[in-house]
Amino acid sequence: MATATPREALAFSAALRLKDMPLESRTALVDTMLNDLGLSGCADVMIGGEMIKGISGGQRKRTSVSLRTSFIITLRP
Numbered sequence: 001m002a003t004a005t006p007r008e009a010l011a012f013s014a015a016l017r018l019k020d021m022p023l024e025s026r027t028a029l030v031d032t033m034l035n036d037l038g039l040s041g042c043a044d045v046m047i048g049g050e051m052i053k054g055i056s057g058g059q060r061k062r063t064s065v066s067l068r069t070s071f072i073i074t075l076r077p
Contacts, residue, residue, distance in 0.1 A: 002049035006039045006063045009047065013067050037062045 001009065010033055014026045034040045039059060047063060048054015
C-alpha cells in the first residue's frame with residue numbers, strides 16, 4: 001500500500017467491490033470521493049509509510065478510512 005497513490009487505492013477497492021458498475025462510473029465515483037475527502041491535491045502522490053515519504057498522516061488516515069467505508073456510504077439511496 002505504501003507505493004500506491006490514494007487514486008490507485010480507491011480505484012482498486014472500487015474494482016473489487018463494484019464489479020458490476022461500468023469503469024467510467026467507477027472512475028467518476030473515485031474522483032468524487034477524492035474531492036469530497038479533500039484528497040484531490042495528493043491523489044497522485046504515493047501514500048508512503050515508515051521507509052517511504054508520502055502523503056501526510058491526516059491524508060493517509062482519510063485514505064484508509066475511505067477504503068473501508070466510503071463506497072458503502074456513497075451507494076446508499
